[in-house]
Amino acid sequence: xxxxxxxxxxxxxxxxxxxxxxxxxxxxxxxxxxxxxxxxxxxxxxxxxxxxxxxxxxxxxxxxxxxxxxxxxxxxxxxxxxxxxxxxxxxxxxxxxxxxxxxxxxxxxxxxxxxxxxxxxxxxxxxxxxxxxxxxxxxxxxxxxxxxxxxxxxxxxxxxxxxxxxxxxxxxxxxxxxxxxxxxxxxxxxxxxxxxxxxxxxxxxxxxxxxxxxxxxxxxxxxxxxxxxxxxxxxxxxxxxxxxxxxxxxxxxxxxxxxxxxxxxxxxxxxxxxxxxxxxxxxxxxxxxxxxxxxxxxxxxxxxxxxxxxxxxxxxxxxxxxxxxxxxxxxxxxxxxxxxxxxxxxxxxxxxxxxxxxxxxxxxxxxxxxxxxxxxxxxxxxxxxxxxxxxxxxxxxxxxxxxxxxxxxxxxxxxxxxxxxxxx
Amino acid sequence: xxxxxxxxxxxxxxxxxxxxxxxxxxxxxxxxxxxxxxxxxxxxxxxxxxxxxxxxxxxxxxxxxxxxxxxxxxxxxxxxxxxxxxxxxxxxxxxxxxxxxxxxxxxxxxxx
Numbered sequence: 001x002x003x004x005x006x007x008x009x010x011x012x013x014x015x016x017x018x019x020x021x022x023x024x025x026x027x028x029x030x031x032x033x034x035x036x037x038x039x040x041x042x043x044x045x046x047x048x049x050x051x052x053x054x055x056x057x058x059x060x061x062x063x064x065x066x067x068x069x070x071x072x073x074x075x076x077x078x079x080x081x082x083x084x085x086x087x088x089x090x091x092x093x094x095x096x097x098x099x100x101x102x103x104x105x106x107x108x109x110x111x112x113x114x115x116x117x118x119x120x121x122x123x124x125x126x127x128x129x130x131x132x133x134x135x136x137x138x139x140x141x142x143x144x145x146x147x148x149x150x151x152x153x154x155x156x157x158x159x160x161x162x163x164x165x166x167x168x169x170x171x172x173x174x175x176x177x178x179x180x181x182x183x184x185x186x187x188x189x190x191x192x193x194x195x196x197x198x199x200x201x202x203x204x205x206x207x208x209x210x211x212x213x214x215x216x217x218x219x220x221x222x223x224x225x226x227x228x229x230x231x232x233x234x235x236x237x238x239x240x241x242x243x244x245x246x247x248x249x250x251x252x253x254x255x256x257x258x259x260x261x262x263x264x265x266x267x268x269x270x271x272x273x274x275x276x277x278x279x280x281x282x283x284x285x286x287x288x289x290x291x292x293x294x295x296x297x298x299x300x301x302x303x304x305x306x307x308x309x310x311x312x313x314x315x316x317x318x319x320x321x322x323x324x325x326x327x328x329x330x331x332x333x334x335x336x337x338x339x340x341x342x343x344x345x346x347x348x349x350x351x352x353x354x355x356x357x358x359x360x361x362x363x364x365x366x367x368x369x370x371x372x373x374x375x376x377x378x379x380x381x382x383x384x385x386x387x388x389x390x391x392x393x394x395x396x397x398x399x400x401x402x403x404x405x406x407x408x409x410x411x412x413x414x415x416x417x418x419x420x421x422x423x424x
Numbered sequence: 425x426x427x428x429x430x431x432x433x434x435x436x437x438x439x440x441x442x443x444x445x446x447x448x449x450x451x452x453x454x455x456x457x458x459x460x461x462x463x464x465x466x467x468x469x470x471x472x473x474x475x476x477x478x479x480x481x482x483x484x485x486x487x488x489x490x491x492x493x494x495x496x497x498x499x500x501x502x503x504x505x506x507x508x509x510x511x512x513x514x515x516x517x518x519x520x521x522x523x524x525x526x527x528x529x530x531x532x533x534x535x536x
Contacts, residue, residue, distance in 0.1 A: 057506055057507045058507045064493075125484065125485055126460055126461065126485055127441060127460040127484050127485065128484055129482075129484045129485075129489070130481070130482040130484060130489035130494060130496075133482060133484065134482075152439070152442075153439060153440065153441040153442045153482070153483065154441075154482070156482070156491070157480040157481065157482075157491040160480075161480070165477075165480060165491055165492070167474065167476075167492065169475075169476070169477045169480075217480075409437065409439060409442075409444060413444065413445050413446060413447045413453070414432055414433050414437055414438070414444035414445060414446055414456060415430075415432040415433055415446045415447070416446070416447045416449075417430065417446055417447065417448050417449065417531070418449040419448070419449065419532055
């Protein structure tokens with residue numbers, strides 16, 4: 001038994017996954033986020049939790065990142081056999097519809113607001129929940145570029161505050177550095193912000209950016225004003241949005257570089273920044289097959305070769321590592337950028353909210369994605385054109401607006417109270 | 425500002441399905457919420473779980489979802505909903521001619 005270890009149960013290769021979880025000892029950790037053992041999951045099932053949702057609610061297994069969902073489902077099947085309440089996968093508990101149905105109906109019935117969707121699709125709650133409201137807001141935003149008015153109260157805190165909330169209630173701030181390139185002016189501005197606002201930590205991110213930690217929400221507009229004065233805009237590190245385009249140095253410096261990977265990365269980032277997506281979206285451009293920018297674990301990756309550009313899609317370096325699929329090879333930068341825009345738009349229009357490109361491609365199939373992008377040049381051009389149209393309304397730096405005083409209610413307190421001694 | 429009820433501002437300064445905070449010197453912030461049906465509630469701006477800022481959460485029905493780990497807190501009772509256990513102090517609020525008034529002593533107790 002020990003030869004295989006307990007990790008064997010969660011890996012592939014076992015013929016019967018139920019047998020694999022059955023073989024685990026009671027103290028084996030099932031949920032690594034919340035520290036829930038097999039014995040604790042089984043105890044909660046024994047006390048009456050007979051669905052995935054019920055297990056998530058009670059012992060919290062699978063309730064955070066979700067990567068142990070398969071293990072929990074196997075434990076449910078093991079403990080309850082046929083009695084597991086599977087049920088259809090709905091968007092959330094406010095509706096009996098799934099994500100696909102809701103997306104289709106929003107477009108088919110030309111719905112224009114969250115209340116209209118909830119009314120027409122018979123929502124069971126007066127104003128939804130923290131799961132469905134952000135999803136509906138995104139679906140409407142995607143369906144009605146330039147027309148739909150974003151509902152700030154249906155945005156998760158990070159997208160409402162344009163910064164990442166941390167466990168102590170402060171925020172982290174990541175300015176955009178196009179293609180991972182920077183210069184003395186930007187670096188000075190970042191260093192000055194770190195000192196001026198006493199940021200306790202500044203960190204290099206995995207996406208080749210600098211992350212400034214410990215900023216109070218009241219100080220965010222002033223921080224953005226200082227960064228903006230040096231020419232920097234929001235890095236959208238907080239959003240279900242285009243995050244970063246990571247690049248290697250490419251043919252300009254590297255003796256192995258076959259194409260200008262930094263230049264192409266900057267062009268792609270300038271074309272795609274600001275766009276809202278079903279989930280976060282990461283891009284990389286590598287200058288040769290050594291792939292120093294790790295393009296083959298990104299949502300969209302370009303690997304330059306002597307004859308042109310290999311375009312890769314659906315990679316993921318996170319919860320479940322997935323290597324990209326090769327979409328196609330193209331000869332020019334213009335073609336690479338057009339394919340990127342078309343791929344993003346297909347994902348934006350058809351994926352479910354909070355579905356990364358990796359599970360989306362596994363759900364719909366690479367052949368389907370290729371048929372939409374490669375089958376007909378006009379269809380690809382139309383997808384790319386729809387993306388560029390929607391970008392007209394998104395490439396408007398949200399930090400600059402708030403630094404100039406817009407939406408103060410998100411940052412300023414309503415009142416400040418200093419208690420006084422009341423004379424006796 | 426001395427008195428049983430403190431006037432903290434106009435009702436429409438609080439976004440519908442949103443919240444604002446009152447900063448209390450030497451204490452926790454107080455979060456003032458306005459629900460979709462127009463009711464107003466005030467709670468200590470701390471989740472009973474890991475002290476997340478409830479004022480930054482998504483307001484739905486009569487509850488707010490904490491931004492840190494998505495605990496749902498009842499705005500009227502401060503109690504965690506569903507299977508979670510915990511309670512955040514609440515503060516009485518009332519609306520008078522479009523102004524929001526908050527009970528002074530309860531606010532100081534909740535902020536302490």
